Amino acid sequence: MYMQVKVEGYDWSRYNGKQKKTVPLDYYNWDGAERYTVNAYIRVCRDKGSLHPDNCSVTKHYKRP
Numbered sequence: 001m002y003m004q005v006k007v008e009g010y011d012w013s014r015y016n017g018k019q020k021k022t023v024p025l026d027y028y029n030w031d032g033a034e035r036y037t038v039n040a041y042i043r044v045c046r047d048k049g050s051l052h053p054d055n056c057s058v059t060k061h062y063k064r065p
Helices: 032-036
Strands: 002-007 013-016 039-046 060-063
Touching: none
Parallel strands: none
Antiparallel strands: 002 013, 002 039, 039 060
């Protein structure tokens, strides 16, 4: 499993999970300007290997008021 996060104007960022472990998602690897965008998208995907396409959940949209 892995998580993908996308903020307005940037590509998807991928965060890999670890089996039977908790993975914190409080990373600060984005450009400082990304913190001030209005729209963000997040989805969870299941890695099925290189021969099969990955299954991803519905993309959830978050909008800052």
